Amino acid sequence: MSKQLMSNDVLNSLQPDCDNCFGLCCVALPYAKSADFAFDKDGGTPCKNLQSNYRCSIHSNLRNKGFKGCTVFECFGAGQKISQVTYNGQDWRENPEIAKEMFDVFPLLQQLHEMLLYLNEALSIEETLPIYEELQHAIEETEQLTNLSPNEILGLDIPSHRARVNNLLLQTSEIVRAKIKRDKKQSSKLKKGIDLIGANVSGRDLRGSNFRGALLIATNFRKSDLRMSDFIGADLRDADLSGANLHGSIFLTQAQVNAAKGDKHTKLPPSLNIPLHWVK
The missing domain is CATH 2.160.20.80 (E3 ubiquitin-protein ligase SopA)
Structure with missing residues (x-):
């Protein structure tokens, strides 16, 4: 059995695609005024810098405007998955009845996508061949969870699933680091x-x-x-x-x-x- 490098399609699906997202990170998540953010914002409230087209008005100047925190946030592709797949292109502005649910689903799917990124990276490492099938199974299982309905996602036991995934990631870490004396x-x-x-x-x-x-x-x-x-x-x-x-x-x-x-x-x-x- 040969190992495979992470394909561009897989990598792209686990990276943010703001053009196909309804600005979920700019709405769903709260933040407090600090060195990372210029003002307070409650979860579920759109950021003042979010425009009607779901683009940030200061995106090219976030650090200078006091929003360094935005530049280091990573949704791992969960934003576009929720916008285009989970809710089939329905946005929260024109469909306010789904807004809260969509915002609640976002951090959960973000965690699942983060796990997928790590699992796919582990799968691409030659030395993890002994646990290849376990990694592949974990990827398939996690992908299935990301394709559930909003209600089903909200009912998931994310910590338990993360614990199972983390066991494989720990094994991967030991395998990789063991090469260094x-x-x-x-x-x-x-x-x-x-x-x-x-x-x-x-x-x-x-x-x-x-x-x-x-x-x-x-x-x-x-x-x-x-x-x-x-x-x-x-x-x-x-x-x-x-x-x-x-x-x-x-x-x-x-x-x-x-x-x-x-x-x-x-x-x-x-x-x-x-x-x-x-x-x-």
Whole structure:
């Protein structure tokens, strides 16, 4: 049985397509005035910057206008799936009776799509061949859940499903990181959930690190070797990745990269892009 790379169709379906979404992230979710948002907004209330065509009036200038939080949000393609498939093109403005339900479904489908992204990435890794069938089954099961009716989605036990998926992702992480031989003293300092807020680990060999759920806010990773590391759920806000090598790292999303700092010398996995604010 041979492994397959994640196809462009699969990858595209798990990335945001704002042209085919009814601005759900700009309406369904709440946020509080902070360094990430310029004002408070309740869940279910349209953002003041959302236009009648469901486009953001300040999309090209979000960071300068005080909406950095918007630039690091990732729906994993759930927005267009709900807009065009779950509700078959019915929008919440012209069909206000479905608005609340649509907004409640959005974060649930977002979680399922996030799981699909991670599962498909795991499936594309050559070394996960021993758990290929389990990964494939989990993908098929999760995809089926995303195609349920709104009422059925609202009734799902997402935490239980996530726990089953997470078991496969943990196995994937162990398989990938096992390829890196690192000394035990260094490994003991980089345990799951480690707090490295503001730490200076620049220039270090951190290959195969387990950063799952780690707080890496403003961590200095300049010129560090982060290959084959697991970044699932890591908080990379303002982490400095300038000149760092993240080739082969797993479960790293575009949203996490967007939240960090870096430069043209940062080496990312091929599925991710250098954010515009890194090169300005």
